[in-house]
Amino acid sequence: MAGHGDHCTGSGTSEDLFWKLDALQTFIGDLHWPEEEFGKHLETRLKLMSSDMIESCIKRTRTAFEVKLQRSSRATDFRVPQSICTMFNVMVDAKVQSAKLCAVDLGQERQYHSQIDNLIEEMVKEMITLLVAKFVVILESVLAKLSRYDEGTLFSSFLSFTVKAASKYVDVPKPGMDVADSYVTFVRHSQDMLREKINEEVYTERLFDGPCRLGVSPVVFLSAVLTE
Numbered sequence: 001m002a003g004h005g006d007h008c009t010g011s012g013t014s015e016d017l018f019w020k021l022d023a024l025q026t027f028i029g030d031l032h033w034p035e036e037e038f039g040k041h042l043e044t045r046l047k048l049m050s051s052d053m054i055e056s057c058i059k060r061t062r063t064a065f066e067v068k069l070q071r072s073s074r075a076t077d078f079r080v081p082q083s084i085c086t087m088f089n090v091m092v093d094a095k096v097q098s099a100k101l102c103a104v105d106l107g108q109e110r111q112y113h114s115q116i117d118n119l120i121e122e123m124v125k126e127m128i129t130l131l132v133a134k135f136v137v138i139l140e141s142v143l144a145k146l147s148r149y150d151e152g153t154l155f156s157s158f159l160s161f162t163v164k165a166a167s168k169y170v171d172v173p174k175p176g177m178d179v180a181d182s183y184v185t186f187v188r189h190s191q192d193m194l195r196e197k198i199n200e201e202v203y204t205e206r207l208f209d210g211p212c213r214l215g216v217s218p219v220v221f222l223s224a225v226l227t228e
Contacts, residue, residue: 085197
């Protein structure tokens with residue numbers, strides 16, 4: 001493991017936890033216990049303790065992720081914060097560190113390590129689902145605003161008449177374009193932040209290249225709506 005503070009993969013708290021667990025296991029291992037059986041037993045107990053602490057860490061991260069999204073804006077002024085990307089990186093780091101901190105050459109503990117891997121995968125899937133749902137909520141709010149400009153409504157007719165009259169004197173943007181522009185800005189900022197700050201390419205591929213295609217399809221859809 002790299003020296004404490006040499007790099008930033010997750011949060012300061014998670015990095016500190018992983019570093020301390022690694023330092024403790026290294027220290028105990030370097031004591032070279034005269035009784036080999038006792039030394040193996042102690043090593044196993046440390047591995048199991050590490051598994052429990054890493055499990056607690058990733059569950060707290062998953063909970064904090066959801067709370068962060070719930071408390072943030074539901075409109076296009078939402079910006080993906082650094083902390084959201086950091087929480088993904090905690091999962092990345094936890095998976096890497098658990099391979100070293102939780103696995104021993106015994107069937108039961110090897111299975112225990114596998115359970116940690118499965119839990120991390122489950123937490124990541126849930127986090128991606130939550131983030132996609134956040135984008136969907138924002139898209140729905142945009143579509144609700146755009147629906148006010150639908151043809152055939154009294155408001156639309158009045159707005160169209162007002163725009164046409166004003167356009168004789170000034171350059172007036174098409175109704176709804178400001179709403180669409182704010183959404184496109186929101187999507188581009190989110191894509192840039194997530195691609196730049198999340199350390200695991202597989203996670204960003206799931207967000208942007210998978211079935212959900214976070215932010216891509218909505219932009220195409222909005223373009224089609226606004227050009228009708």
